Amino acid sequence: MRVEDKLFNNRYLVDTGRPHIKVRPHAKPSPQLLSMLKACPARCYELSEQGQVEATVDGCIECGTCRIICEESGDIEWSYPRGGYGVLFKFG
Numbered sequence: 413m414r415v416e417d418k419l420f421n422n423r424y425l426v427d428t429g430r431p432h433i434k435v436r437p438h439a440k441p442s443p444q445l446l447s448m449l450k451a452c453p454a455r456c457y458e459l460s461e462q463g464q465v466e467a468t469v470d471g472c473i474e475c476g477t478c479r480i481i482c483e484e485s486g487d488i489e490w491s492y493p494r495g496g497y498g499v500l501f502k503f504g
């Protein structure tokens with residue numbers, strides 16, 4: 413089974429207007445931030461036409477990969493979603 417098929421089994425309760433991960437403003441993305449385009453298993457990071465890395469965290473599985481990779485560079489603000497929001501794993 414492909415990762416994308418497995419992710420499809422999850423459910424998400426989106427906390428509208430309160431994303432739990434924010435990319436800090438940047439003139440040019442750091443190598444760590446750019447690596448998130450490939451490293452995020454849920455493909456939450458994208459490169460905009462302006463060359464900025466943006467995050468859409470509605471499908472985030474809270475794996476913490478971006479938190480660890482961008483910890484030193486300080487490119488993102490990361491926190492868990494508020495109680496009751498975020499990913500709901502169907503199979504535990």
Ligand code: SF4
Nearest residue numbers: 452472473475476478
């Ligand atoms: Fe992607 Fe994991 Fe970061 Fe969520 S916590 S945005 S799934 S790398």
